[in-house]
Amino acid sequence: MSTVTLARCAIHAERPAFARCMSCSKMLCQECATQWDGIWHCAACLGAKRGKRAERSPAASWIGVAFVSLIFLYLGARVMVWTGALIAGLF
C-alpha cells in the first residue's frame, strides 16, 4: 500500500498520482487524468483515440453495410411470410 500512496504523476512529478491511463499505463494527477466513457486516459492517448475516431470509414464500407443490411431485411420479410404460412398451415 505504501508504494501505491507514493506513486507520482508522470507529467507533474511533484503531484501524487490520482489515476492510471488505460492506454499507456502512465500514472496521472487529477489535472492530467481525463475520464472518457468511464475510462481514464492521459491527454496524449485521448488525443490519439479521438483522432482515430475522427477517421472516416471508406464509402465502400458504408455502401457494403447498407447493401447487406437491406438484403437481409428483405430476406427477413420474405422468410417471415414463408415461415408464418408454414406454421399456420400446420394448424
Add this chain to the structure above:
Amino acid sequence: MTAPWAALLVITSLPYRFLQAVFLDQLIELRGNASHYGHLLGATANMIVATVLVALWGRAVYARACRLAMARGAAPGRAAWRVPLAAFASYVLTASVVILAGYISLLTIVGFAVTVMFAGLAIGTMELNERADIFNPFRLIGRYARTVTVPLALVLVFFCALLVAFVNLAASFNLGIWIASAIGGFDAPRWPLLFGMSNRRFLLMLFAGAIMIVEPFWIAAHVVFVRKAGAEESGDDLRAWFAELRRAS
C-alpha cells in the same frame, strides 16, 4: 436515470410490436389458407421491416443512454441522442441478420434461444463498432459469445421474466375492469369479452406488451454484460478497484 429513454424505447417499439401482433392475427385468421394470401402477409411483413428500423434506432439510443448512465453515474442527458452512425449502421446489419436467423430457426427451440442470445449481444456490442464494416460487428459478437453461459442464462432469465410480465399485465387489466365495475360503478358487460383470455387479439396485444415491458431490462442487462466482460478482459475492473483503494487510503 434512464427512465425517459425507456419511454423512448417503448414508443419506438410500439408500431413494430403492434404490426407483429397484426401479422400473427392474420396468420391465425387464415390458418391453412395463409399460403394463398401472400400479398396480404407480404404487405404486413414489409410494414414490419419499415417499423423495425425505427425500433432499432430506439434501442440504439436506449443502449447508449444505459452505457453513459453507467459510466457517469448520472443521467446521460442529450449525449444519449448522439448515437455514432457507424455503430448504428453496424447494429442494423447485425440485427437484420439476427432477425432473418430468428425466423429461420423459429421452429427449433434451441436455435431460436441462440438467436435471441446473439440479438442481445448485438445491441450490447453496438457502440464498440467505431467504423462501418461488414465483418467486424460479427467478430465482436463472437468475442463476447465465448463466455456463452452468461448470455444464455440471460435468455433463460428474460424468458421467465416475459411470462411473469404477461401474467401481471393480464392480471392488471382484469383488476382494472373489476375496479371500474365494482368501485367506479361502470356497467361494462363487453369489457370482460374484450379483455378476456378468449379474445385472441387481446392475448396477442398482451404478449406484445409483455415484450415491451421486458425489453428495456433486457437491453440494459446486455449493455452491462458487455461492459463488465470488456472490463475484465482489459483489466479495467482491476484498475477501477485499484483507484478506489487509493482514494480510500
